[in-house]
Amino acid sequence: MAGKAASVPSTYSPSPTQKKKPTIFKDVDWVRPDGRGFHQCRPAFLRTSAVNAASGSAYVEFGNTKVIVSVFGPRESKKAMLYSDVGRLNCNVSYTTFATPIRGQGSDHKEFSSMLHKALEGAIILETFPKTTVDVFALVLECGGSDLPVVISCASLALADAGIMMYDLVTAVSVSCLGKNLVIDPISEEESFQDGSLMITCLPSRNEVTQLTLTGEWSTPKIHEAMELCLDACSKLGEIMRSCLKEAVSISKE
Template identity: 80%
Template sequence: MAGKASTTTPSTYSPSPNQRKRPPLFKDGDLDWVRPDGRGFHQCRPAFFRTGAVNAAAGSAYAEFGNTKVIVSVFGPRESKKAMMYSDIGRLNCNVSYTTFASAVRGQVSDQKESSSMLHKALEGAIRLETFPKTTVDVFALVLESGGSDFPVVISCASLALADAGIMLYDLVAAVSVSCLGPNLVIDPISEEESYQDGSLVITCMPSRYEVTQLTITGEWSSARINEAMQLCLDACSKLGKVMRSCLKEAASASEEP
């Protein structure tokens, strides 16, 4: 029987400002440029999480970051159909899909096969696979609405769903992305910003262990710019991890109530 669902209020997790002086992010012609949703360049969208979103699943979670809405269901551990012989570790299967109405432009969504593979890579290192030998855990992520930074939201939501299912983890996995727009770095970009980006960087990590499980970079980056973007993402992941743990604590408290 599924426990009581837990709902958290939207929480911000923006990285702390670097105290060292940095060269200005703006060129003369960019001084009046503002992000479409009014956020600062280094300000993340409020993060909303809720566990226990799907009663039929072993664990589940719903995440909403601005217009990006994701729901993840976890099933298992259950007997692996592919395991022809005994294995000392379990298997992890991941599937990412989009609703037909996820994007305003039909067909304008990420490669679902590639996203599924990347989700597997991002999560596998955080799961204690030896705790469920010869069995499989299935993770099904559905993007209800594509509002930008979809993949990082999918990863964070999937991690929370695994924890809700009682799967043993070394740590939760949080993910944050940064887009390079001309001379500016913008964190947690929305769809409009992603469509104009010169490059992107996505980090998935285990915040408590300060371990990166996956790093994806597209476009051309200087070493200094990559370092700045990585620090922004890692700091934001640390803050996001606290929001995720808070959601789990509230779920545990709700399940203990009579």
């Protein structure tokens, strides 16, 4: 009697970690997934005083990217801290567990927290609250692309809502390089296949850049073009943010 053939264990190979750029981004006349023009930002919704318990807060939606920021303070700095004639700024950026398609991935984002601090620190008049600390807590509710620029702009709006003295509002916009094209305010899908990215954080009324972040390989003309796109968008975003604050004040007076 013939014995049963030994079963051969199945084998598998992991998928390549490096994503290949889809054909659509290689075409000259490709269309963005959400139908926008290459130099067109997503529609934005902004609202202040979103958290009653906070000194100031803001909630914003840029397309599918949803962020809420709460500001607490100024509060007295801990005794363990050295005396300072200027105030301190503490920033924290975190993601909810349902912010990304992969559930349960919510966590603090130390890199974003540090970049948020750098973007805001130069705009706040720290001398107006010595020996005290202002806490900024940003929570990404849904990740839809360009998360950090949206967090920075939302945090600036929340600080203004809290009455923190600032030289100007802080706006941030990013551009992705996809093949030969530059696309502003990229969504997650576009960021996944970008050749490089550039983000500018600025004080629009003062025409001052507080932070510039560059990744990937860029030619000098492309950098100049991307910077012009970002600065123009930052200026327009600043106008929208000021209108939001004015509207909030007028409603509170009624």
